[in-house]
Amino acid sequence: MKGMTVIVKKTTQLIAGMVFLYGMYVIVHGHLTPGGGFAGGVIMAGSFILLILAFGSDFMHLTKEESGTTMYENLATLVVIFLAASGLLLGTRIFFLNWFPKGTLGQLVSAGMLPLYNVFVGIEVASSILTIFLALVIFKEEISE
Amino acid sequence: MRYVTVFILSLIFWLLLTFRITLPNLIVGSVASIICSAVFTRFFIKNVYKLLQPHRYYWFIIYLFVFIWECIKANIDVAYRVLHPAMPIRPGIVKVRTTLKSDLARTLLANSITMTPGTITIDIIGDYLYIHWIYVRSEDPEIYTRMITGAFEKYIKKIIE
Amino acid sequence: MIVYLLCFILFLVGLYGLITSRNLVKIAISMSIMEFSTFLFFALVGYVNGGIAPIVDPADPVKIYVDPLPQALVLTAIVIGLATTAMMMAVIIRLYRKYGTFDIREIKSLRG
Amino acid sequence: MEIAISIITVLMIIGALYAIHARDLLSAVIACGIVGYGLVICFLLLKAPDLAIVQIVVETITLIIMVAVVLDSSREEKFSKPDGQGYISIITSILLIVVLFYFFKLSVETLDAFGSGSLRMAAPYIEGATDKTGSANLVTGVVFDFRGYDTMGEATVLVTAVLGVLTILRIKGKK
Amino acid sequence: MLSLIFITTGIIFNLLGCIGIIRLPDTYNRLQAATKCVTLGCCSILFGVVLHFGLNDAGAKALVAIPILFFGSTVAAHALIRGTYHFGIKLGKKSVKDDYKEAIK
Amino acid sequence: MTEYLDILLYIQIGLSSICLFRIIRGPTIPDRMVGIDIFGILVVGICAIISVQTEKSFILDIGIAWIILSFIGTLTLAKYLSGKKLNE
Structure with a gap:
């Protein structure tokens, strides 16, 4: 039988979506509560790790050639560097310029560009952790001596 | 139908976590719930009519x-x-x-x-x-x-x- | 003052394991322990008596805060530690596939 | 507060000694995990919640990766009596530890007492952070605004590590 | 004041669970005592937190944490005890009955 | 009231040292896994007590994250015990 017992499978089906949503909450509220891009990204990757542990790796239809996670990772890193360089486009000479309006302290929409940095760093970290997990655990049989 | 159910459950969970009802919070929560329901509905339980x-x-x-x-x-x-x-x-x-x-x-x-x-x-x-x-x-x-x-x-x- | 000395003792325990052990996985564990003691020392230096966590509450702004600068530095260092550990584990599993052992001196004597 | 942190640090030292001396590799990995979890309690008591949440996730991912490595090995460390080279390394490490401990003791006496805020850079960061960044969490403000270059370097290091892992694991070995 | 009573009750349950970890003879019984007592103790502490804060953001977070803790710890205990049996640990000396041995052959 | 919560905090830290004792002493591998599982549940109580002591709500976020990640870690260890690869 693939995977673990019926109890673990059913509970995982109920909980995995909740874990993913909690990771998004940690990322989006990174400038109000502890957490931020890194911790939320790893929790988002944790929901997929939970599904792979409970069901086995066949149910997600992963192909062995390319899983596509590295693409998201590189794209997110490029977006972070572009956001950092966007101060140069406005004519100033400052890297990492925070040119958005600040908003009021303590509200959800505030702190200028910091939530955008948080979101893209979160996407990058989630895809890179998932790539390391897949490479070390699943595609290990590909190595032939 | 399953997509709508997962969306509503996710929105309820989000509102319990944040516990403030303002317009930006509702917009961000809706976007997060749409992403969650698009990814995770495949793995949810099959028969959702019993919840009604x-x-x-x-x-x-x-x-x-x-x-x-x-x-x-x-x-x-x-x-x-x-x-x-x-x-x-x-x-x-x-x-x-x-x-x-x-x-x-x-x-x-x-x-x-x-x-x-x-x-x-x-x-x-x-x-x-x-x-x-x-x-x-x-x-x-x-x-x-x-x-x-x-x-x-x-x-x-x-x-x- | 005793806390700083205990933190240094944790560092020395990691150093002892790094020098004397011959197993590759244990070398990785010893390096993790040395990293932990360094993080703990930075967090200890930044603590202020009676301070609260560095998150501003707009209702009552006049408080004493813990120093946020060492926490930001340690936050970067933890992530780099994770990247180092993943890289080290990839090299170790590759060596195990090649030689069939974790012992560093047998690997050195096989040669070829 | 100082007493509680001392107790947890002593527990961490005992766990670390067991992790180094355990004969079984899986036991060593579990003991290393509990040392990391003890560090999280220290961060919670030292009023550093950001560090606590990041250390939790990093510790769990490290545990999963180490278990995945230990999983397909024989898991037993072969015991052999230390020969000449082993004795030399033990004597070297003990000498090094004594010398380093002496210097540490000298340097500790120059530090301020625990909890007096030894770093004097705190005031400008705390004063300027809420006005310049508008972020309620001061650590996020420091990480992404004042010290943005560090964060960009960290993201680059992570990408490089992923590419290195893929490159090492994907090469077909030749006979 | 009611919240302090709930928190103290939770700590007492945790204490009983940890005594069970030390005293009981084999792995299965230790897992039983520890999981039940410590899970109910932590649920009781979280319920005390809900009573202390009332119904605001902190209370709602504690209320969300209770079912996640409950399902997580019970399913983890189930997976751990099944793994222990398949790993080859024998039942203790005092045990009287073993029906699972024929089922997995 | 603050002193009373301090006493409860010390008791909880002392209980977590019992788990460390079981990890060092435990004769077999599953005993050690039981120790690290119970340790993960006990610290949620520490987070709750600290949140009452400091009257802040964000400490409970750390508690929820701890529950989720402890669940993932314990499932990994249990899957190791039952003799399967991690991807089956």
Whole structure:
């Protein structure tokens, strides 16, 4: 039988979506509560790790050639560097310029560009952790001596 | 239909976590719930129409009180066995037949058994549950089946099936 | 003052394991322990008596805060530690596939 | 507060000693995990919640990766009596530890007492952070605004590590 | 004041669970005592937190944490005890009955 | 009231040292896994007590994250015990 017992499978089906949503909450509220891009990204990757542990790796239809996670990772890193360089486009000479309006302290929409940095760093970290997990655990049989 | 159900559940969870109703919070929560329902609906349970029938919630609340009472009895029982100087334990693994059919009901039954007096579910094979018991009270299958699953099975049948 | 000395002792325990052990996985564990003691030392230096966590509450702004600069530095260092550990584990599993052992001196004597 | 942190640090030292001396590799990995979890309690008591949540996730991912490595090995460390080289390394490490401990003791006496805020850079960061960044969490403000270059370097290091892992694991070995 | 009573009750349950970890003879019984007592103790502490804060953001977070803790710890205990049996640990000397041995052959 | 919560905090830290004792002493591998599982549940109580002591709500976020990640870690260890690869 693939995977673990019926109890673990059913509970995982109920909980995995909740874990993913909690990771998004940690990322989006990174400038109000502890957490931020890194911790939320790893929790988002944790929901997929939970599904792979409970069901086995066949149910997600992963192909062995390319899983596509590295693409998201590189794209997110490029977006972070572009956001950092966007101060140069406005004519100033400052890297990492925070040119958005600040908003009021303590509200959800505030702190200028910091939530955008948080979101893209979160996407990058989630895809890179998932790539390391897949490479070390699943595609290990590909190595032939 | 399943997509709408997952969306509504996700939005309720988001609002419980943040606990403030403003316009930016609702917009961000809706976007997050749409992403969550687009990714995770494939892995959710199949039959969601049962969530719309209100009498199941009535039985669920009664079941909750029964369950909390059993749970407190479980802890006092274990505390007695731990603190007694002679440690009156008599462990063993017994086999119990269940009449529930669906997988979700069996999962809820197994989780309930895990929290009640001195029992932990080890495995489910076919119709039989294998249970580790800290003090085997009798050798007769009929008696211990009624002792272990008797309190929960009728409520779970009314809640889920 | 005793806390700083205990933190240094944790560092020395990691150093002892790094020098004397011959197993590759244990070398990785010893390096993790040395990283932990460094993080703990930075967090200890930044603590202020009676301070609260560095998150501003707009309702009552006048408070004493713990120093946020060492926490930001340690936050970067933890992530780099994770990257180092993943890289080290990839090299170790590759060596195990090649030689069939974790012992560093047998690997050195096989040669080829 | 100082007493609680001392107790947890002593527990971490005992766990670390067991992790180094355990014969079984899986036990060593579990003991390393509990040392990391003890560090999280220290961070919670030292009022650093950001560090606590990041250390939790990093520790769990490290545990999963190490279990995945130990999983397909023989898991037993072969015991052999230390020969000449082993004795030399033990004597070297003990000498090094004594010398380093002496210098540490000298340097500790120059530090301020615990909890007096030894770093004097705190005031400008705390004063300027809420006005310049508008972020309620000061650590996020420092990480992404004042010290943005560090964060960009960290993201680059992570990408490089992923590419290195893929490159090492994907090469077909030749006979 | 009611919240302090709930928190103290939770700590007492945790204490009983940890005594069970030390005293009981084999792995299965230790897992039983520890999981039940410590899970109910932590649920009781979280319920005390809900009573202390009332119904605002902190209370709602504690209320969300209770079912996640409950399902997580019970399913983890189930997976751990099944793995222990398959790993080859024998039942203790006092045990009287073993029906699972024929089922997995 | 603050002193009373301090006493409860010290008791909880002392209980977590019992788990460390079981990890060092435990004769077999599953005993050590039981120790690290119970340790993960106990610290949620520490987070709750600290959140009452400091009257802040964000400490409970750390508690929820701890529950989720402890669940993932314990499932990994249990899957190791039952003799399967991690992807089956």
